[in-house]
Amino acid sequence: MAFQLKNITSEHKKKSSFDIDTILKKEISFGASFSNKKKESLYIELYVLLNAGLTLKDALILIGEEQKKEKNRTLIQNIVTDLINGKNLSDSIKDKKEFSVYEYHSLRIGEQTGTLQNVSKELGAFYKRKNEQKRIILSALSYPIVVLLTAFLAILFMLRFVVPMFADIFKQNKVELPWITKQILKASTVFQEYGVYLLFLILIIILTKQLVKRKEWYQKYTAIVLLKTPLIGEFIRKVKIAQFTQAITLLTGAKVPLLNGIQLTKKMIGYYPLEIALEKIEYDILQGKSLHQSMGAYKIFDKKMVSLIKVADETNQNETIFKRLTEQYNEEIEYQSKMISSTIEPFIILILGAIVATILIAMYLPMFKLSTVIS
Structure with missing residues (x-):
């Protein structure tokens, strides 16, 4: 048919x-x-x-x-x-x-x-899995994002209000400031003078992203950068591959020929590396290659995936194999999301704690000299 x-x-x-x-x-x-x-x-x-x-x-x-x-x-x-x-x-x-x-x-x-x-x-089932994937991602990232935003606002508050207050005290008492304190005071001054421009720049970046996000060059280079990002790149790759296997499972279950399923799916995942790979796979199949032979040439597909698809090619069990692949990738996504969450949380807290500690040390170092001057 x-x-x-x-x-x-x-x-x-x-x-x-x-x-x-x-x-x-x-x-x-x-x-x-x-x-x-x-x-x-x-x-x-x-x-x-x-x-x-x-x-x-x-x-x-x-x-x-x-x-x-x-x-x-x-x-x-x-x-x-x-x-x-x-x-x-x-x-x-x-x-x-x-x-x-x-x-x-x-x-x-x-x-x-x-x-x-x-x-x-x-x-x-397709949308149920997508919803589950989204909940997993949100669960993994929600706490780190809240911590990051809270700490970021705390740092901005310190630079905008606390640091200038200390700067006035040091200036009135003519205290010689340590190098680290001078750098923090400079950062506070820059933030007060150029903070509005910084916010404006962030808005421009966000608007520019919305305008170019469907451009091929943007999708290509952002995908390359994300793929090379530790932990995150591999996680995104598996999410997209899981979406691909879900789509093929649905289509093969509806008795759609595999080649037609690839043609139908390649433009609907919204992930440049996968779209390009599927386009070349489609051409290879038309030239007489089997699916697993063609997929083996592209790094975006795991070796285990290629091996299982080889079995599907030999036994004509595409629906069963792709359904099993979908289940495996969903399990891996759930596990990896928890791992990312447990890795990112202490990392963010450590970095932000170091920044806050640096500001506090920079402000309190001159206080010792100030106490000597007053006494």
């Missing part, structure tokens, strides 16, 4: 707003209209209702009635209206910003193959 995927690239350009990082951010934003958590519930409930024998229209009506927000109820009702007017589910969600290109093609394939029920189940 062949699938018409030749328009994937053009359709992807039409929906260029699709970005995996953007979706993950929406997932944790308070009050998001249709977050990944809601999508997880939508597809799991849709699978359960379809499995119970309800028609697609009736299942969506029930799901719509359960929505607490009026906006979400209206969204589901619009989809039901489209179904009544003769549209397929995939066609109905195609132009709705709440849904991604990935969901459109997955549901479309489910409709073409008569496996919409199974595709709904796999989409629910």
Whole structure:
């Protein structure tokens, strides 16, 4: 069975707003209209209702009635209206910003193959894993970020208010200052004079990043830098590979040929090194190479992954192997996130403690001379 995927690239350009990082951010934003958590519930409930024998229209009506927000109820009702007017589910969600290109093609394939029920189940599992990954990442980074921000604000407060107060005392009593105290006072002066410009520069950097984040050169070089970052680079690589194996598991479960699955997935992960590798793998497969032979040439794929895919090529068990790979990578991501958290926390505390201690020492050293002068 062949699938018409030749328009994937053009359709992807039409929906260029699709970005995996953007979706993950929406997932944790308070009050998001249709977050990944809601999508997880939508597809799991849709699978359960379809499995119970309800028609697609009736299942969506029930799901719509359960929505607490009026906006979400209206969204589901619009989809039901489209179904009544003769549209397929995939066609109905195609132009709705709440849904991604990935969901459109997955549901479309489910409709073409008569496996919409199974595709709904796999989409629910797909978003469940993404939500779990996001929770793991947030759990690993939340405490270090809170500590970092608190300490950073404390340092700014000291430079802005405490250090100038000591500087006035030293100046009035004409105390000879140690070298380290002079450097801290200079830093305080620079912060007071140029602090506004520094904040302005940070805002410019953030805005520039938003403007260029979809540029190929930006994605390329940021990916290279992140991959070379200790701990973080390997963690991000595994997260992206896990997303890839999840997608292939879903598509192979819907009986999509592997080559078509790669074509469909390569533009939807949002990770430059993986996109480039998949593009070359697609070409290699068309030239007659097996999947494991092609993947073995790219460092982004683990040797164990290549070995398991070799077994899949020989036994034609792609769905089973990719499902197992997804489970393995999710387990590794959970373990590595805990390791990163336990490593980063004391490291941040140590550095920030050293900075605060340096400021305090720099302020108290002249106090000894000052006490001598007063006595």
